[in-house]
Amino acid sequence: MKIDKFLTPYRIESGKHFRLKDHDPADTHGLKSEFKKEASELLAKGVQRLSVLQDILAAQDRWGLLLIFQAMDAAGKDGTIKHVMSGVNPQGVSVHSFKAPSSEELDHDFLWRTMKCVPERGHIGIFNRSYYEEVLVVRVHREILANEKLPKSLVTRQIWRERFEDINNFERYLTRNGIAILKFFLHVSKKEQKRRFMERLDKVDKNWKFSAADVRERQFWADYQDSYEDMIGHTASKHAPWYVVPADNKWFTRMVVAAAVVHSLETMDLKYPKVNAEQKAELEKARTQLKAE
Numbered sequence: 001m002k003i004d005k006f007l008t009p010y011r012i013e014s015g016k017h018f019r020l021k022d023h024d025p026a027d028t029h030g031l032k033s034e035f036k037k038e039a040s041e042l043l044a045k046g047v048q049r050l051s052v053l054q055d056i057l058a059a060q061d062r063w064g065l066l067l068i069f070q071a072m073d074a075a076g077k078d079g080t081i082k083h084v085m086s087g088v089n090p091q092g093v094s095v096h097s098f099k100a101p102s103s104e105e106l107d108h109d110f111l112w113r114t115m116k117c118v119p120e121r122g123h124i125g126i127f128n129r130s131y132y133e134e135v136l137v138v139r140v141h142r143e144i145l146a147n148e149k150l151p152k153s154l155v156t157r158q159i160w161r162e163r164f165e166d167i168n169n170f171e172r173y174l175t176r177n178g179i180a181i182l183k184f185f186l187h188v189s190k191k192e193q194k195r196r197f198m199e200r201l202d203k204v205d206k207n208w209k210f211s212a213a214d215v216r217e218r219q220f221w222a223d224y225q226d227s228y229e230d231m232i233g234h235t236a237s238k239h240a241p242w243y244v245v246p247a248d249n250k251w252f253t254r255m256v257v258a259a260a261v262v263h264s265l266e267t268m269d270l271k272y273p274k275v276n277a278e279q280k281a282e283l284e285k286a287r288t289q290l291k292a293e
């Protein structure tokens, strides 16, 4: 119950009145930075719980879980994925990063490349960027759309609304098949992004993370924010909610994401499979056999 209440302000299940400006990137749920140490202990507990739940998820082999991460550069996608998933069994998790599509991928419909990476039952799949780029970067830079090899008559002013509809249908289809979906938008401020870029320039061991392209994309900040707002407004649903996660404080971002993943697994009613009478007899037989050795 408590975890549900904590998550409520960040979970968007209906996009009807969604406004990005109602969400503060620096929000920490009223927790001061002195709470940082406690937050990392809480995160460790969350990671531990996640590991137990993942074990049952795999044993039960009914549900799958898809986690989608979207964000501006330097919002902390990579670090969040690394920290939150640090305790889970690598055999049950896969991470897929989606970059600009290859020519093979451009020869297919836009969901094709992601569809192949949807997690199987019992597994957790992570999308580091996803088909949502098709209504973000592609919308901000129309020349990308022009390169997508779509028949001309299909590219109309309705295309973004149509893509939202297709995404919604796809997510409904997956959830109806037992693949639960959580979507995270790591919401960083423009000011904090600049600070992190500067840090990448200043610190030698962070230099490798710096990319001039990221600074170029920053010039389209307002267009991206508009696209994110419209996207969340059109694709938030009860079965595949968006979490708008404040991302100016990394300790808080990680706490919210870990809580959301644990919460979603807790509500799946996961149970280890029960063995039936016949299987029990088999176990007893094996025990007798081993003892007799």
Ligand code: ATP
Pocket: 073, 078, 097, 098, 099, 100, 101, 128, 129, 130, 133, 134, 137, 138, 144, 211
């Ligand atoms: P990091 O920078 O931490 O390695 P990243 O996710 O930013 O992570 P990059 O290789 O820098 O990885 O960026 C991937 C780029 O691919 C992004 O600019 C993104 O917008 C772009 N991209 C992803 N999907 C598509 C798509 N469907 N069409 C066009 N561009 C896309």
Ligand code: MG
Pocket: 073, 211, 214
């Ligand atoms: Mg990048």
